[in-house]
Amino acid sequence: MSAHHRRLASLVMPRVDADHWSDPLYQEQVYGWIDRGIGGVGIFRGTLERTAEMIADLQARAGRKLLIAADFEHGLSMRMTEGGIAFPRAMALGKTLPGITEHVARCIAEEARALGVHWNWAPVADINSNPQNPIVNVRGFGEDPKTVADHALAYVAGTQSMQVLACVKHAPGHGDTAVDSHLSLPRIDIDRTTAEAREFVPFRACIEGGVRTVMMGHIIVPFLDDQRPASLSPMIVNDLVRTSWGFDGLITTDALDMGAITSAYSSAQAAVLAVLAGNDVVLLPDNVDEAIDALITAYDAGEITEERLKDSERRWKDAKDFAGVGKRQETVAVDQSTHAMIALQAANSAxxxxxxxxxxxxxxxxxxxxxxxxxxxxxxxxxxxxxxxxxxxxxxxxxxxxxxxxxxxxxxxxxxxxxxxxxxxxxxxxxxxxxxxxxxxxxxxxxxxxxxxxxxxxxxxxxxxxxxxxxxxxxxxxxxxxxxxxxxxxxxxxxxxxxxxx
Missing domain, CATH: 3.40.50.1700 (Glycoside hydrolase family 3 C-terminal domain)
Incomplete structure (x- = not known):
């Protein structure tokens, strides 16, 4: 495989499950993606022990170069089928003090890092402006923009204090909808004035506070772009988040295997549109090889420019350097009893x-x-x-x-x-x-x-x-x-x- 093929593949982050890791065919498929040059993986189902073993195998195959990510909003137990401490959901933390949220986030990050995870796709920074929202709800810190901003920023600080990348999501704000983007594509029918005063507030606060990564939502925001979801829109990823909000860190799409995307785009289309929009990470494409092939074809055709590719490579490198990817870390014993008590005290406070x-x-x-x-x-x-x-x-x-x-x-x-x-x-x-x-x-x-x-x-x-x-x-x-x-x-x-x- 040529060097530039591997460079394009390095923008892709597939899903991997430890529950399937004992299957030789599954291992062969994932190893194939690593050999093509993927930049990292997102881990999901599996016990703590099996997941740790899988991560070690993946890093050995990749020369310890993979960025390992996970969705641990309220702790490792959110994705692990066994192991890890559960903490209160964000809505509960939003009823406490930001200092408690920061402490909880630090505990989660400590457990994530001990597992070998560098990037936590959290916190949710969406305003809970619609009580019928099936994707935010108790995952969000609340209905008030300042409360959400304060707690999201605290979560970011706690996470990144452990050299784990935090990720504010789902930009530019997924709160005001009753549609689940796992299933179909929601619309956020608000005007710019409302968004500036409400939806945008937590994201801008976290960017100003030093968050390292942002996740784009699969949502139509008509006053910004009435054609494409935010995750695939240059007017939202590049013009709003990059230019207006001034964010130069790593930007990822939300999972591209969600119904909001797969119902309208192929894996090839979604991957290319994501990069052209300004995303650095092509996250969890439904068909990984199809996504990589499409990125290579788009680069060879001049659709994805060398300058565009270099920008994303720089941001990937910065993220990996922050998280210490490639460096051997000391084995740290997590005090789970203390973490469990912290979780209980936080829950009681809420x-x-x-x-x-x-x-x-x-x-x-x-x-x-x-x-x-x-x-x-x-x-x-x-x-x-x-x-x-x-x-x-x-x-x-x-x-x-x-x-x-x-x-x-x-x-x-x-x-x-x-x-x-x-x-x-x-x-x-x-x-x-x-x-x-x-x-x-x-x-x-x-x-x-x-x-x-x-x-x-x-x-x-x-x-x-x-x-x-x-x-x-x-x-x-x-x-x-x-x-x-x-x-x-x-x-x-x-x-x-x-x-x-x-």
Whole structure:
């Protein structure tokens, strides 16, 4: 392979999964991409141990030149199937102090670096300006531009203090949409004045604060470019982010295997358009070899110029130098017990109560009933929450799962089983997140709750998104703003009147 072919391939970053690493055919495919000259990989599914082994194999094959990236917004457990500490989601951190967010980000970066990851695709800097947003929601720090800017900047500082690249996303702002770009292409129908005062604020703050990388969103922003998604638009990548915002660091597309792109562009088209728009990283193309071949063809035809290629090569080099790619790093033992306690304390700090706090602690009551309002996607979280609740108290607690599809005879059975309960707790686990719809039969939930309570006091625990509770009446509502392990545990501690050790 000629040198310039490898140079073009170095702009591409494919997806790799440790879950498949034991498959010789899969290894051969990934090694083939490395031999072609890819600049790095994004890691996803796999246990911590298997992922570490895979990274070591990949770096050995590449001569320790790969930039290793991952999506660890709220910790390694976001992508690892086993291992790594879970931290509260960004929305919960946004309810605390920026110093807490910085501390959490530093812990995540420490764990990432110990694994061999140089680049964390975080934080989400989108304003949560639409409560129905299925891709931001609890992943964002909040609805207020200053709050989001302060916490995004804190996350950047914490991450980069560990020589891990931070990445603000999804520029120029993915908050004001109800469409999931994993599935189709959203439009952000706002004007420039609104965007300048709201969507752009966190991104500009992070750029001024020294963030090393920016991720472009797959969104149509008509007042900037009504034809192409931001990730493929020269008017947005080059004119807005590079020129207007003054950012000269590494710019990456969002994943090019998302439905917003694959529904309209081939891997070849998307890769070339991404580079021509001003991106430095062609991230996770659906067909890696097709993307590399297209970049080579575009360069040979003069469509991608030598100057354009050199600019991206310089930014890749700067990013790798910052993260110490190619340098042997000392093995660092991560104190996971300390990280777990930091996560729990952060989650506890985020919790807010609305209503009659005299209903707490639950230990003042003789008997309690607790129901998880859940769909199949959140069943594991609900089960964990019940487990924590049972472990934390010796109270007599009747527990059950409900959703809006419950039949009348089953509801009657639940009513009979809780006739002696003094207070009823309803924990909600449904959240607006990517690839998922609304909780089945959600409109029936208030009616079901009324039937179960029969006039008795009720406590609602929102384990996740705080949105959608306007039709849910409660004597006391507890908002956790996160559904990760520390947030679930923190709600239980609050319910029984305990706080995590300082």
């Amino acid at each position: 919790i807010s109560l609305v209503g009659d706090a005299a209903l707490l602690p639950l230990t003042q009551h003789t008997q309690i009933a607790a129901f998880a309002v859940v769909d199949e996607h959140e069943a594991d979280a609900a089960t964990a929450w019940f487990h924590y609740l049972a472990q934390a108290t010796e109270l007599d607690i009747d527990m059950g799962y409900i959703d809006g599809t419950i039949e009348e005879r089953d509801l009657a059975g639940l009513q009979e089983g809780i006739v002696t309960a003094d207070v009823i707790v309803f924990a909600f686990f449904g959240a607006a997140v990517s690839h998922r719809g609304r909780l089945p039969g959600y409109d029936r939930i208030p009616e079901i709750m009324d039937a179960l309570c029969d006039g008795r006091p009720r406590i609602v625990v929102a384990c996740g998104s705080p949105y959608g509770f306007d039709t849910i009446s409660a004597n006391l509502t507890m908002y956790a703003y996160s559904d990760t392990t520390p947030s679930l545990a923190a709600t239980v501690l609050r319910l029984i009147g305990r706080a995590p050790a300082a």
